[in-house]
Amino acid sequence: MDFAIKMTDVRKDYGTFSLKDFSLEIPRGYVTGLIGSNGAGKSTMMKCITGAVIMDSGNVEMGNGMILKDFGVVFDECPFPQYIDCLHLSTIFGKMFDGWDQRRYLELLSKYGIDQRKKVKDLSRGMSMKLQIAVAFSHPTRFLMLDEPTAGMDPASRDEFLDDLREYMQDEDHTILISSHITTDLEKVADYIVFINGGEMMVQDEKDRFTETYGIVRHAGECPLDRELILSVRHHAHGSDYLVGDKAGVREAYPELVVDDACLEDIMVMIARGSEA
């Protein structure tokens, strides 16, 4: 499979936090969802891709002749000038981006319910995310990198936004990297999931494989499982939860055990907060 972005041994040390020899291929033509706790390194990783952060070492490559101009980016903090209204932003972007489509931009503003006359500083968090999204969709791109784009958005807006992403993905040369703490959004839209924790890559796999293979065994008393099967364990007052990577296998080998399906959030919490067996 060819890649849109390839990171090799990327290292960035902030003292208190570091990205440690981080390697990742983001497949071209697919949506990759990025999950991880606050401070896991998601934003740092994304900033290494755009060059907003200078890496200590390592390499970022773009695939299939892509260049930075092909990027559409949404940051967790709105980076636009605060005292300019949304309509006048269009003039600035018309000079910044090749192929800036003012008509589409204004259409998107009205679709997202953003008042053209409002200054950037007066937009709510959800609205300023939508503004950035409108900008990203108003110039030709091949790669969208979205850092927490759904933060502060209501459920109906999020759903509409996910539909826009699906529409974008009708072109097989398009690629999306999206991070979100709302893991259900990623379950809905991502093809691949990358889970990072403490500046390190924990898992990268197909989204469906996560939801189809991971499970949680709920049991009280002595650990009932072969230790090799357990990815993580959490003990509570009345028993323990064990995260397993092959729930079908466990269900077959231990038919007497309670094995629940695990969603992305369960998997993430179990790995981030659980301990090894």
Next chain:
Amino acid sequence: MELIISNSSSRPIYEQITEQIKGHILSGRLKAGDPLPSMRALAQDLKISVITTKRAYNDLEAEGFITTVTGKGCYVSATEPSLLRENNLKIAEEHILKAVELAKQSEISLEELQEIVKILYEGE
């Protein structure tokens, strides 16, 4: 094309798609030469991963139900009715095998099982 995908089913989504498309073809609702939606369009419509639709189409193609014309899309293959019957017979056999295994575990006799099959078959 009608497709119903359940997220709570224990069957993987790609299998749900292949089974239902096969069903449409076997029942004649989809005919030889009918175009299928592109993998990306189907993924968008069903709000599922394009990896999943790709897998489903690959399986359907491997079993001879659809053909891909490069640059044009996927179409229902011209299939022999006897081939379809053969395929269904194979699937029925797999289901019966499961029932037989279950029966043996629980000491259900062959006669009892045959009786159930007879009642179900004639009841429909």
